[in-house]
Amino acid sequence: MLNEFWATASTxxxxxxxxxxGLIAVGIILTIIGNTTQNKGMAFASLGVIGLGLVLHVVGLVVRGQQIRKTLRK
Structure with missing residues (x-):
């Protein structure tokens, strides 16, 4: 099961x-654009987008961990 990590992952x-x-990529692009155009508002807003992407990533890890634990208990 662990060898097929992506194949056994849920939708x-x-x-x-x-x-x-995607959110992390958009945040990085916004950071680059904001800093090259000297737009501090966009640069700071991009940090929130990157942060949201990181939170979603952690939520995904929790979801996957719960699924693996449930599978191993069976």
Whole structure:
């Protein structure tokens, strides 16, 4: 089971992981744009987007951990 990590992952986990990666990527792009255009508001807002992506990533880890624990108990 552990060798097929992505194949055995649920749709919820995959959605959370891709959403987190997308938000982090958008946040990085906003940071670059905000800093190159000297737009401090955009640069600070991008930190929130990156933070939300990191929170979603942690939630995905919790969801996956619960699924693995449930599977191992059976």
């Amino acid at each position: 919820t986990y995959k959605t959370l992981v891709f959403s987190a990666m």
